[in-house]
Amino acid sequence: MLTIGAFAKASRLSPKALRLYDELGLLTPARVDPVTGYRLYDPAQLERARLVAWLRRLGMPLARIRQVCDLEPAAAAREVRAFWAQVEADTEARRELARFLVDHLSEEESAMSNVPMGIRYAALSDTGLVRESNQDAAYAGTRLLAVADGYGSAGGPASAAAIEALRHLDADGLPAGNLLNVLEEAVHEAGRAVHHVAGDDAGTTLTAMLWTGSRLALVHIGDSRAYLLRGGELFQITHDHTFVQSMLDEGRISPEEATAHPQRSMLLRALSGGAGATPDIRLHDVRLGDRYLLCSDGLSAVVAAGSVHEVLAAGADPERTARELVDLANRSGGPDNVSCVVADVVAE
Known part of the structure; x- marks a missing residue:
């Protein structure tokens, strides 16, 4: 068994994140010491933990990560592909808003500013x-x-x-x-x-x-x-x-x-x-x-x-x-x- 500190280092997730994922049922420890309350993890859980870390870097919400982690690999791949397609669509939709914010922050005058x-x-x-x-x-x-x-x-x-x-x-x-x-x-x-x-x-x-x-x-x-x-x-x-x-x-x-x-x-x-x-x-x-x-x-x-x-x-x-x-x-x-x-x- 790995302590939460050792597991955090191996999975590249912080202990704080691991505690949150435990609360959400996303990454539950293999065992919790009944006396100290310390969380202990099985090394076999590292693959799931690393997948969670990668999906978080993509910006995927935790609720959706939970669904992806419970799928078979082929289905999980399709879900990641669908998520990224939505990210790209949302990015395109926000393009005009980004231009609006750039105009505001740089205080550029539009051609109609004197009207x-x-x-x-x-x-x-x-x-x-x-x-x-x-x-x-x-x-x-x-x-x-x-x-x-x-x-x-x-x-x-x-x-x-x-x-x-x-x-x-x-x-x-x-x-x-x-x-x-x-x-x-x-x-x-x-x-x-x-x-x-x-x-x-x-x-x-x-x-x-x-x-x-x-x-x-x-x-x-x-x-x-x-x-x-x-x-x-x-x-x-x-x-x-x-x-x-x-x-x-x-x-x-x-x-x-x-x-x-x-x-x-x-x-x-x-x-x-x-x-x-x-x-x-x-x-x-x-x-x-x-x-x-x-x-x-x-x-x-x-x-x-x-x-x-x-x-x-x-x-x-x-x-x-x-x-x-x-x-x-x-x-x-x-x-x-x-x-x-x-x-x-x-x-x-």
Whole structure:
């Protein structure tokens, strides 16, 4: 038998990784000492361990690695081939997003940068077909776009208070000072407003964008989302702050398992009466023709991204598009409140 240290060295996996793989049932020790609790491994397990290490270097999620390791060699090879084909397809799909990020980080001016731009927008919130009340809130104005999804006994007042705390940003003239600092302070004020109306028993997500005339400043906390339609491609530009998303990021579950996980709505970050949580805040360069969608999980949890893409790309005006997205959520069962804000960047 090999100790966990010796086995880690031989397999090129860390002891920490081996402990995780034991917890997940991916690489269980041959024996555990009943007195010391030390994990002991059979040298015959090295082949499986090395396969796990190679698959992790490919970026394969742990849930899928478990499936591959249990297959016969020929079937495992087909699964690896299918996984890599999907990686290549995903890489191609993200090509435009990479270009977008390069443009943003290098602050390159586009050919249309001197064209005065504005936004055309619409907001819509609906109770859905199952819930008795609407705990969502949505707002769209000349500068501010926002969606909030409340939860708990006072979820409705919480979401409304969060957006109301940001409403002053919609006034003419941008706030003085660094824009990101201004946004961060506004979100702190929103958190205090939520605590004032909801106490410790409720809270809300918040995804909002502030139009500067040439950029959109994004603030995000929770599992409401923001999407960008650019050049015919749809990109999710926020990251869910949920327990299930964290498991997905770590490779503990597959995307298919995530969609049906019983704890998929458990938030890791939100505006609430508890300890302050840090929102994601950043600037986005815009281009003429960009279309943005902010939505609560009443849309994203029940409607496939491909269907959302199809509606956004159809080119209807923001008001009609928002209505079609809400209708789509309700046709999918409408199990939750659903809110959408659609905004187009246009020449003025």
